[in-house]
Every structure is written in structure tokens, then in C-alpha cells.
Amino acid sequence: MAYNDHTAAHDHHDHKPSGMWRWLSTTNHKDIGTLYLIFSCVMFFVGGFMAMLIRMELFKPGLQFFDPSLFNSLTTVHALAMIFGAVMPAWVGLANWMIPMQIGAPDMALPRMNNFSFWILPFAFTLLLSTFFIPGGAPAGGWTLYPPLVLQGGNSLPLTIFAIHLMGASSIMGAINVIVTIMNMRAPGMTLLRMPLFVWTWLITAYLLIAVMPVLAGAVTMLLTDHFFGTSFFSASGGGDPVMFQHIFWFFGHPEVYILILPAFGVVSEIIPTFSRKPLFGYSAMVYATASIAFLSFIVWAHHMFTVGMPLAAELFFMLSTMLIAIPTGVKVFNWCATMWRGSLSFEPPMLFALSFLFLFTIGGFSGLMLAMAPADFQYQDTYFVVAHFHYVLVPGAIFAIMGGVYYWLPKWTGHMYNMTLAKWHFWLSTIFVNVLFFPQHFLGLAGMPRRIPDYSTQFADWNMVSSLGGFAFGLSQVLFPIIIIQCVRGGEKATDRVWEAAHGLEWELPSPPPYHSWEEAPTLAVVEHGAEH
Amino acid sequence: MMTKNLGWLATPLLTLVAPAAHAEWALNMTQGITAVSRSVYGLHMLAFWICVWIGVFVFGWMIYSIVAFRHSKGAVPDAKLVHNTKAEIIWTTLPVLILIGLAVPATKTLIETDDASNSQLTIRVTGYQWKWGYEYVGTGVTLLSTLDEKSNAARQLGSGIDPFTVEHYLLNVDHALVVPAGTKVRLLITAQDVIHSWWLPVLAIKKDAIPGFVNEAWFTIDAGTVGTFRGQCAELCGRDHGFMPIVVEVKSKDDFDAWIKGQQAASAAAAAAAAAPEAAPAATPAAAPAKAS
Numbered sequence: 129m130a131y132n133d134h135t136a137a138h139d140h141h142d143h144k145p146s147g148m149w150r151w152l153s154t155t156n157h158k159d160i161g162t163l164y165l166i167f168s169c170v171m172f173f174v175g176g177f178m179a180m181l182i183r184m185e186l187f188k189p190g191l192q193f194f195d196p197s198l199f200n201s202l203t204t205v206h207a208l209a210m211i212f213g214a215v216m217p218a219w220v221g222l223a224n225w226m227i228p229m230q231i232g233a234p235d236m237a238l239p240r241m242n243n244f245s246f247w248i249l250p251f252a253f254t255l256l257l258s259t260f261f262i263p264g265g266a267p268a269g270g271w272t273l274y275p276p277l278v279l280q281g282g283n284s285l286p287l288t289i290f291a292i293h294l295m296g297a298s299s300i301m302g303a304i305n306v307i308v309t310i311m312n313m314r315a316p317g318m319t320l321l322r323m324p325l326f327v328w329t330w331l332i333t334a335y336l337l338i339a340v341m342p343v344l345a346g347a348v349t350m351l352l353t354d355h356f357f358g359t360s361f362f363s364a365s366g367g368g369d370p371v372m373f374q375h376i377f378w379f380f381g382h383p384e385v386y387i388l389i390l391p392a393f394g395v396v397s398e399i400i401p402t403f404s405r406k407p408l409f410g411y412s413a414m415v416y417a418t419a420s421i422a423f424l425s426f427i428v429w430a431h432h433m434f435t436v437g438m439p440l441a442a443e444l445f446f447m448l449s450t451m452l453i454a455i456p457t458g459v460k461v462f463n464w465c466a467t468m469w470r471g472s473l474s475f476e477p478p479m480l481f482a483l484s485f486l487f488l489f490t491i492g493g494f495s496g497l498m499l500a501m502a503p504a505d506f507q508y509q510d511t512y513f514v515v516a517h518f519h520y521v522l523v524p525g526a527i528f529a530i531m532g533g534v535y536y537w538l539p540k541w542t543g544h545m546y547n548m549t550l551a552k553w554h555f556w557l558s559t560i561f562v563n564v565l566f567f568p569q570h571f572l573g574l575a576g577m578p579r580r581i582p583d584y585s586t587q588f589a590d591w592n593m594v595s596s597l598g599g600f601a602f603g604l605s606q607v608l609f610p611i612i613i614i615q616c617v618r619g620g621e622k623a624t625d626r627v628w629e630a631a632h633g634l635e636w637e638l639p640s641p642p643p644y645h646s647w648e649e650a651p652t653l654a655v656v657e658h659g660a661e662h
Numbered sequence: 663m664m665t666k667n668l669g670w671l672a673t674p675l676l677t678l679v680a681p682a683a684h685a686e687w688a689l690n691m692t693q694g695i696t697a698v699s700r701s702v703y704g705l706h707m708l709a710f711w712i713c714v715w716i717g718v719f720v721f722g723w724m725i726y727s728i729v730a731f732r733h734s735k736g737a738v739p740d741a742k743l744v745h746n747t748k749a750e751i752i753w754t755t756l757p758v759l760i761l762i763g764l765a766v767p768a769t770k771t772l773i774e775t776d777d778a779s780n781s782q783l784t785i786r787v788t789g790y791q792w793k794w795g796y797e798y799v800g801t802g803v804t805l806l807s808t809l810d811e812k813s814n815a816a817r818q819l820g821s822g823i824d825p826f827t828v829e830h831y832l833l834n835v836d837h838a839l840v841v842p843a844g845t846k847v848r849l850l851i852t853a854q855d856v857i858h859s860w861w862l863p864v865l866a867i868k869k870d871a872i873p874g875f876v877n878e879a880w881f882t883i884d885a886g887t888v889g890t891f892r893g894q895c896a897e898l899c900g901r902d903h904g905f906m907p908i909v910v911e912v913k914s915k916d917d918f919d920a921w922i923k924g925q926q927a928a929s930a931a932a933a934a935a936a937a938a939p940e941a942a943p944a945a946t947p948a949a950a951p952a953k954a955s
Contacts (some may be wrong), residue, residue: 139738188819189825189826189831189832190816190817190823190824191817191818191820192819192820193819193822194819195819195901196902196903196904196905197899199903200898200900200901200903207721210685222787245794261950266703268900268901269898269900270898274897275798276855276856276857276873277856277857277898277899277900280856280900288753313937315680321867323774346932348753363874364872364874364875365873369874370857370872370873370874370875371872371875381672403735404731404739405739405741406740406741406744407741407744408744409743409744409745409746410744410745410750411744412797413750435869435870435896436870436872436877437869437870437872437875437877437878440772440773440776443772443776444769444772447684447765447768447769447772447900448765448769451761451764451765452761454761455754455757455758455761458753458754458757459750459753459754461720462720462750462753465720465723465724465727466743466746466749468724468727468728468729468731469723469727470731470739470743471727471731471737471739471740472732472733472738472739473727473728473731473732473733473737474733474734483724483728486724487721487724490717490720490721491717491871492873494713494716494717495667495713497709497713497764497921498710498713500767501764501816502768503701503702503704503705503768503771503772503775503866504702504706505707505862505868506702506775506867506868507691507702507706507868508936509744509859509868509896509897510859510868510897510898511859511896537686542811558931571689573688574689574690574691575689575690575691576692576893576894577863578894578895578904580898580904581894581903581904582833582904583817583825583832583904583905585830585831585832585833586825586826586831628905631853
């Protein structure tokens with residue numbers, strides 16, 4: 129391969145400091161991608177540990193372990209750690225690794241900012257997690273931070289808000305970097321409608337991030353001034369409006385849930401064609417559906433607030449606009465099904481995770497459609513039905529797609545194949561127990577169990593016990609994931625450049641592992657066209 | 663209602679083997695005791711069955727592909743199949759029609775829930791950390807409703823009391839809200855400190871109680887219904903959010919009128935006994951008469 133000879137001549141570009149300093153000062157997209165992914169994995173286990181504690185307390189009725197305040201802190205920080213610490217950094221990590229390789233660029237466009245946007249994250253989460261050890265404890269008002277409750281939070285409030293500001297700054301910088309890279313650094317011939325779906329979904333996600341992270345920053349800043357500087361944005365006694373916070377928060381919050389899931393659509397759209405040995409069905413429909421979902425995400429926010437007492441016209445608008453989301457989402461699911469139709473399917477770990485995503489995300493979509501109907505939502509709102517819904521779209525949705533993506537690209541990154549048998553065990557245990565964990569929560573919610581309670585009436589005992597057992601088994605199964613990755617980094621069967629026989633895209637034209645700088649010289653038009661046969 | 667602990671290992675096994683045994687309360691939404699709650703239930707079931715049928719189709723499609731088009735069985739991919747305008751039009755328009763089929767009844771029910779006019783009784787509901795205050799507007803009758811003592815003792819960390827031995831554990835209060843059946847009742851819902859949410863599943867009412875705002879909800883319980891119905895606060899409101907249940911006792915109209923009179927007499931007697939000018943009631947819901955229910 130001509131490219132290999134070429135890189136050999138440019139080896140002197142590979143100089144990098146060794147030890148800790150390499151990682152602190154790195155501006156290389158692969159190093160930074162690795163840092164993001166390691167950080168995300170650590171936060172996944174931190175957040176997961178809190179989930180285990182929560183399921184432990186809920187194992188049977190009665191308070192066994194935690195004071196209710198500590199329980200509320202655990203649910204609050206579990207959510208913040210998983211959303212801002214595990215899922216979002218995992219996507220930025222995958223974007224860092226894959227976008228330059230997939231569009232034929234040598235690195236991200238803004239490498240120093242890339243370093244900065246990663247390195248503020250450990251500080252943000254150190255601040256957030258340190259609140260468990262200060263007087264008054266960690267934030268306990270829920271990750272949605274609704275006033276006036278959140279303002280009762282004491283010392284944890286300013287620390288949490290500062291941590292959120294840092295996370296937001298990091299996300300905005302990451303998003304700017306993605307957009308600038310994709311817009312300016314594509315190889316000649318890599319037209320927008322030739323880009324891999326992962327690049328497309330990330331481009332749209334990056335615009336969502338830039339649009340809404342400042343809104344969240346504004347909302348939490350207003351909380352800060354309400355608490356410390358005598359303003360009353362959200363205090364009715366001072367002429368403010370506590371519901372306004374919810375509007376501002378969900379104007380951020382709803383696009384945020386698509387920030388978590390759109391890159392998952394991208395990864396699944398890469399994996400399914402590869403293991404169906406067939407190009408993606410309806411490529412442009414997929415792009416337009418993603419853009420439609422992103423647009424709709426800005427006009428549906430108040431479906432999180434059907435019970436706050438909005439006027440009838442507003443309830444109707446948000447109900448109907450929310451139902452519309454089913455259409456582009458349906459198009460995506462049908463296109464994935466059609467991609468498999470008359471394909472030639474094999475079931476390596478990435479495909480297994482993508483299939484699990486397809487089934488279980490669809491179940492989360494169904495409960496989402498039910499939740500969209502405002503009168504029915506009066507019964508579902510703030511119950512375990514909602515908890516089941518968003519965990520179905522986030523765990524077997526976003527997180528399974530991340531795991532599928534890691535299993536898909538890991539041989540490319542490390543140059544080694546991983547232990548397929550162990551990865552299949554990881555898949556089966558995860559898929560079985562995620563259902564034991566979350567499916568019964570639908571029943572609990574419909575039977576009337578509110579969310580965010582540390583103790584419950586005895587009629588809810590049976591399903592809570594099932595859910596907890598599923599939770600412990602799911603949590604334990606995840607230990608396999610880092611074991612498989614570490615084994616793979618250390619060694620293993622040599623991976624080919626193509627890795628998977630039907631893989632398409634520029635990343636597979638590079639050697640495994642790829643050189644420190646991916647495409648120092650842009651790939652030729654022929655290579656781009658070959659890679660873009662979707 | 664089942665209150666027996668079947669043992670921590672036997673329980674999940676039993677529930678998996680015989681889920682039908684307590685399907686009524688454990689698996690699905692209540693149909694409730696009002697016309698609105700029944701139409702909400704109908705909407706829920708309609709959406710559920712639509713999802714089931716879409717699921718049968720989509721999951722069937724996926725499973726068929728997984729079984730029929732296996733590389734290991736020598737399936738040859740049809741690489742030309744990347745576009746099919748007819749199929750794409752169908753799977754875009756068909757969902758639109760299904761959504762319209764859902765949106766019409768949902769809109770009807772929503773409009774119905776919104777019309778609180780012509781109510782015959784108004785009750786002011788106030789959420790506090792962590793109890794509910796009720797005021798029967800125009801009668802001078804007020805109640806303060808807190809978690810009952812037995813549940814409260816059992817729910818303390820390390821209390822050593824088995825929750826299964828407490829009747830209606832966490833779903834019982836000292837003073838239930840008493841309402842008449844067959845009467846249109848309007849609730850004016852607000853809060854004193856933080857946001858709470860008043861939820862009674864059998865009425866299909868969940869309305870946030872927000873400081874500085876008054877939200878409205880209404881219900882007409884089927885004439886002839888009597889009994890006690892239970893719910894919980896549904897908006898995280900701090901440490902004891904899980905411990906401020908809502909209990910509603912439904913009486914016939916006549917029994918309700920008698921109950922109101924009894925409450926008024928009791929508070930008049932209490933006021934006379936105090937016989938001091940500062941004992942002006944009404945203003946504070948804390949002056950709840952203790953007995954008579």
C-alpha cells in the first residue's frame with residue numbers, strides 16, 4: 129500500500145514526549161480520544177457503583193442502608209456522572225479517534241483546544257464527586273436541578289454549578305472542534321453526502337451541543353445568582369417563576385437526549401452494513417431523518433412538563449410535536465431492517481451489540497410514544513415507567529452502541545483482535561440482565577411507584593427485587609469490558625487492515641494500528657470513492 | 663392487596679412463574695373511578711396495543727432477517743438493494759396515519775381534563791415539606807395530612823420493624839382527604855416551600871403543586887363509589903419526598919355532608935373550649951380538627 133511507504137518516510141513526525149507528560153500535553157487526536165474513552169469508562173463504573181447502591185437500597189422495602197438525603201444524592205450524581213461523565217465523553221472520544229480517520233484528515237482542526245477540552249473534565253468531576261465529602265453532602269435535588277428545591281442544597285450548590293459550567297465548556301469546545309474539522313479538513317472528493325453516517329450524526333450533534341450547552345449554563349448561573357446575589361429569577365415571592373427554570377432546563381434537556389443518542393445512530397449505521405455485507409439502505413434518508421430529529425428536538429421540550437399546569441394550547445402543541453418524532457425515528461429503524469434484508473449476516477460482537485440496540489432502543493421508542501400522549505403522561509410522569517423508558521434508550525441504546533463501536537474499531541486502534549468468546553459473553557450477559565433490570569420497572573411505574581424514592585410500599589416489593597437482582601448481575605457483567613480491552617491492548621492475534629471483511633470507509637484503508645498521524649497526505653480520490661461505497 | 667413477604671429468593675421466582683396471579687395490581691395502570699380516568703386508561707391500552715402490533719411487525723422482520731440471511735448458511739448479499747421508493751413512502755406515511763389515530767383520542771381526553779367549570783365543591787390543596795394541607799373552600803374545614811405513625815416508625819433507618827407487618831405501609835395518613843362521589847370537585851393546587859405533585863392514580867390526576875402558582879384539576883367520581891384510594895407525591899421535594907402519601911376517602915354525598923357538619927361542629931367546640939380571641943381558625947391549616955372521621 130502506497131500510504132504505508134509514505135508514512136515510513138515521515139517517521140520523524142512521530143516524536144512525542146514519554147510518560148505522564150505525553151498524556152498531559154498531547155495534541156494528538158488518537159491520544160486525546162484514548163483519554164476521553166478511559167475517562168468515560170472510569171465514570172461509567174463510578175456512576176454504575178452508585179446505581180448498585182441505589183438498587184441495593186431498593187432491594188426490599190424499608191430503609192436498610194442510606195438516609196433518604198444520601199439516597200437522593202446518589203440518584204442525582206448517578207445521573208450527572210452517567211450523562212456528562214460516561215456517555216458524552218465516550219462520544220467525544222470516539223469522534224476524536226474516528227472523524228479524522230474517516231474523512232481523511234491528519235488530526236482534529238484545533239488540537240490545543242482538544243487537549244484543553246479533555247483536561248478540564250477530570251477537574252469538573254473531581255469537584256462534583258468531592259461534594260459527597262463536604263458538610264451537607266452532595267446535590268440531592270435531582271439532576272434536573274429544579275428550584276426551589278435545589279436552592280436548599282447548601283455548600284454543594286456552587287460546586288455543582290461550577291462543575292456543570294466546566295463540563296459545558298468542555299462540550300462546547302469539543303463540538304466546535306468537530307464542526308471545524310468536518311467542515312474544513314475533509315479529503316478532496318469526500319463530499320458531505322459521501323461522509324460516513326457516524327461523521328454525519330456527529331456533525332448534527334455538535335450543532336445541538338453548541339446551541340444548548342450555553343442555555344444550560346445560563347440556567348444554572350441564574351440559580352447561582354438567585355442563591356447568592358439576591359436575584360429572584362425563579363422565586364415566586366420575588367416576582368420570579370419556578371416553572372421558567374423548567375422551560376429553560378428542558379430547552380437544553382431535550383436536545384441533550386439526542387446529543388446522547390444521535391452518534392449511536394451513526395455507529396449502528398456503520399456496524400449493520402459491515403456485518404450484513406451490504407451497503408446501508410437509504411443513506412440520504414438516514415441523513416435527513418437525523419436532521420429532522422435534531423430540528424424537532426428544539427420544539428418538544430415541554431413534554432417533560434405536562435403536569436406543571438400549562439395552558440391547553442401548549443399541552444396540545446407539545447403533545448403533537450412530540451408524536452412527530454416517531455416518524456423520522458421509524459424511518460431509521462426501517463432502514464436498518466432493510467439493510468439486513470437480503471444481506472449476508474454474521475454475528476461478531478459489534479453486530480450483536482448493534483442488534484441488541486435495534487431491538488431494545490425500539491422498545492424505548494414505544495414507551496416514548498406512549499409518554500408523548502399528555503393525558504396518559506399524567507399517569508406515567510415521574511414514575512418508574514419513565515425510569516424504564518429513559519434507561520432503555522440510554523443503556524441498551526446509547527451505551528450498547530458505544531460498546532458496539534468500541535468492539536468494532538478496537539482491532540483498528542490496537543492492531544490486535546480481542547477475545548471474541550469473552551466479548552460474546554459480555555454481550556449475552558449484558559443483554560439478558562439489562563432486561564431483567566429495566567423491564568419490570570415498566571410494571572412498577574404503571575402500578576403506581578413514583579421515581580426518586582428510597583423506600584416503597586410493600587405491593588412494589590416483588591418487581592423491585594427482580595430489578596435489583598438484574599441490576600447486580602448487569603453491573604458485574606460490565607467488569608468483562610475493561611478486561612477484554614486491556615487484554616486486546618496488550619496483545620493478541622494480529623488484526624488485518626480491513627479487520628472485518630466487508631468494512632467500508634477510509635479508516636479501514638489505514639494500517640492496523642494506524643500511524644500516529646493518520647492521513648498526513650490526503651487519500652487519493654480513488655481511495656475516497658472506494659471507501660465511500662455506501 | 664398482597665402484603666405477605668414470600669421470602670427474598672422465592673419471590674422473584676414466583677413472580678416469574680405465575681405473573682398472572684396478581685396481574686391486576688402489579689402489571690398495569692388502574693382503570694380508576696372516573697370517566698376521565700377510564701378514557702386515560704383506554705388511551706394507554708390503545709397506545710400499548712398499537713406498539714405491540716408495530717413490535718410484532720418490526721421484530722418479526724428483524725428476526726426473519728437474522729434467521730434467513732445468515733452468512734454461515736451461505737446467504738449471498740443483494741448489494742444493489744439500497745433504495746426502494748415505494749417501501750420508503752409506505753413506511754413514512756403509515757406511521758403518520760397511526761399517529762393521527764392516536765392523536766385524535768388523546769386530544770379529546772386532554773380537552774376533557776382541562777374543563778374545570780361548573781364544579782360543586784372546591785378544595786384547596788397545599789404541599790408542604792412533607793405533608794399535604796386540604797381546605798374545603800367556604801366551609802371553614804381544613805385538614806393536615808401526614809404519614810401515619812406506624813409507617814413512620816417502620817420507615818426509620820434501621821427501625822427493625824418489618825414493613826410487611828404494617829398495613830398500607832407508606833400509603834397511609836393520619837387524616838385522609840374526604841370527598842363526595844357523584845360531585846364535580848375542583849382542586850386548587852399549590853405549595854408552600856418547594857414543588858410537589860399531587861397524584862392519585864384512580865383519578866388519573868397528577869398536578870404539580872408549585873409555590874406562587876395555583877394549578878387547577880377536577881374530578882367527578884362515579885356515583886355509588888365508596889372506599890379509600892391511595893397515591894403519593896410525584897415530584898422530588900427533598901429528604902422525605904417518599905413519605906408524604908395522598909389518601910382519599912370517597913363517601914356518598916349524604917355521608918360527606920354529614921362529615922363536613924361533624925368537622926364544623928368539632929372545630930366550633932374546640933374554638934369555644936379555647937374561648938380566647940386569638941384562636942381564630944381558618945387562616946392556618948395546622949388547626950386541623952383531630953377526630954370525627
